[in-house]
Amino acid sequence: MTDAPDEFSFLAEQARDAGVEGSLPRVRRLTTEAAGRGAISALAWGDAPPAITLLHGAGLNAHTWDVTVLASGMPALAIDLPGHGDSAWRADADYRARVIAPDVAAAIETWTEGPQLLVGHSLGGLTAAAVAALRPDLVSRLVIIDITPGIDPAAGPSQIRRFFAGPTDFASRDDLVERALAFGLGGSRRAAERGVFLNSRVRPDGRVEWKHHFAHLAAAALAVPSGAAVQAPAPALSEGGWDDLAATTAPVTLLRGERGYVTPEDAREFARRVPTASIETLPAGHNVQEEMPGALGARIRTLATA
Known part of the structure; x- marks a missing residue:
């Protein structure tokens, strides 16, 4: 395989394959420091200040949102979570949502000029809830994609x-x-x-x-040898998530994939715990943004302009 010249070389092809018409928006990479914990990196889309900020799931990076952002037609900020993409790995390897939320919130504050429609997928959804609870001034609406605090995002297939x-x-x-x-x-x-x-x-x-x-x-x-002492596992990445949602003052929308991680039972528990939330089921698996980015981009645009 021949390496592409840069990380944006695929955009025209992706837009064409997804049926997204029109000229491509300007996109650039941004980097800031996270209070001594290394770099936080992001992609900024468009010339206007971002209206939406997107947080990816575990093992992914900001580029998972490329086609969704193109389809939305909105100025956007897609952040590489700590330990992912071009953001630094944490020395303590602690990627719980509440632990990384302050650095993510600081990045949002640095690169935006007003409350955001904050969209998070999987680990990014739990982090988005933690950000919304920590810094309600940064969030106008919270959109969580195929995750609830009742599901450990590290326990996928x-x-x-x-x-x-x-x-x-x-x-x-x-x-x-x-x-x-x-x-x-x-x-x-x-x-x-x-x-x-x-x-x-x-x-x-x-x-x-x-x-x-x-x-x-x-x-x-x-790699732990059989019979060796195993260090106690870290708390679930979703620790404290229900409390974060209870403290969130912004409107909340859960978008679940019908073949994703959030079962109908999980969705009912979410509705019980967050009774003001709206819940929608989409014909997709867990990675909604990669399976149906055009439809997701349109839905995000509708929510952002509601």
Whole structure:
């Protein structure tokens, strides 16, 4: 596979494949420091101040929203969560939503000029709820995609866990593409190549590694010898999530994929605990933003302008 010249080289192709018409908006990468914990990075879309801010799920990065943002036609900010994309890995490897929320909130405050329609998928949804509770002044509406605090976002399909728990570095991006396809991930080869390019980096020694820290954490967890003492697991990434939603003053919308992680029972529990929330079911799996980005972009636009 030949590396694309830069991270934005796929946008025209993605827009064409998704049927998004018109000229592409300006998009640029932003970086700031997170109170001594390293860089926080993001993509800023459009020339106007962002109206929507998007937070991706575990193991993904800001580019998961590319087509959704294009379809929305809105100025937007897509943040790489700590430990993902071009944001720094935390020295303590603690990626609980409440732990990373202050750095995410600081980034939103730095790069926006008013309350945001805050959209979060999976771990990003739990983080968005934590941000909304911590900094209500930054959030006009909260949209959570296919996650509730009753579900651990690190406990997805075993296939995904095995995929990321493999080697932590590879000889080339082609090796990563082949691994993804062997696990039935990535869709077409072209889509897998694009996803690998945007979610990996070449180290100074020439080896290729995933940009997200979770691959190293998953591999380390599986490397514990049989019978050895195992460190107590960290609290669930969703710890405190129901309290965060209870403290959220902005309107809340849950978008669940009918084949995703949020079951009908989970949705009913969400409605019981957050009675003012609206809940919608979409014909998709967990990664709604990648399965139906056009429809999701249109729905986000409607919510942003309601």
